Amino acid sequence: MKHLKVLLLAAAIVAASLPASAQTWPTRPIRAVVPFTAGSTTDIVPRIVFDQLGVELGQTIIVENRGGAGGTIGAAAVAKSDPDGYTILANSSAHVISPSIYPNLPFDTARDFAAVVPFGISPNVLVVSPASGIKTVQAFVAAAKAKPGSINFSSAGVGTATHMSAERFRFAAGFEATHVPFRGGPEAMTEVMGGRIDFYFGPIGTVLSAVQEGKVVALAVNGPIRSSALPNVPTLQEAGLKDADYPIWYGVFAPAKTPREIIDKLHAATVKALQTPRVVEKLATIGVDPMPMSPKDFDALVEKEISVNASLVKAAGIKPN
Secondary structure (H helix, E strand, O other), X not given: OHHHHHHHHHHHHHHHHOOHHHHHOOOOOEEEEEOXXXXXXXXXXXXXXXXXXXXXXXXXXXXXXXXXXHHHHHHHHHHOOOOOOOEEEEEEOHHHHHHHHOOOOOOOOOOOEEEEEEEEEEOEEEEEOXXXXXXXXXXXXXXXXXXXXXXXXXXXXXXXXXXXXXXXXXXXXXXXXXXXXXXXXHHHHHHXXXXXXXXXXXXXXXXXXXXXXXXXEEEEEOOXXXXXXXXXXXXXXXXXXXXXXXXXXEEEEEEOOOOHHHHHHHHHHHXXXXXXXXXXXXXXXXXXXXXXXXXXXXXXXHHHHXXXXXXXXXXXXXXXX
């Protein structure tokens, strides 16, 4: 009994030492900033999760799209917001690319954000226009090499995972190509469908319907294994290209000084939402696979991938903005 009283007293002291906001969070709606345009996979994936997360937390998650500058405009808004758990960032792998592309960012990607949890991971899909007549990666690379400097590719913005996927691909394949950035994935896809852009590496979620309807041709996925959403599309490794993989992850972050108790609550609630059958099914239909990870491990991944992407940017000759 004496030990029980001591434990209860210790728990009471810890609870009393926590900020009131951390103990009661959340008591009002949460604003989730998506730093890309509506309709992009970086927008679609969080909305699927946040719909259920709102149920788990008992509060509405209000999604705000603030696209531009490779996702850095929206990220900056979150970095500068109050660290009270009521403003969070839903981002993709673009989060760890931006330090190499934008050296004068008004925030430190590794230090100004606290990683909460990944939503999942997915390969990007190499797509071309049906009008090109190209059906395989090998044929595409041969055509690109046959006309040096004539090939172009679109992306959802400089420094996004769609951009880096294409750079890694062309660097591994050994051909030159001109980058044409757009504000989001839908615009990048439209230009490929119209035949004005030669290729695009789009997330499965935004290219799947276009592939199924024959509006674009899927040549390969850039993950280590084939996607269950596109089982007949080979990987770049199967097409004979090494070091060309560049799968994209999606996840949620909070301002760095957000109380750890809030980070832990948000992590636990998001994990519960991700395990809901309805969410699992919806993410699977757009080719997003589970990526379970603790906040600590997710922070470590961010640190590692910032370094990896810095090397890729240098090797591919991408000029920082």
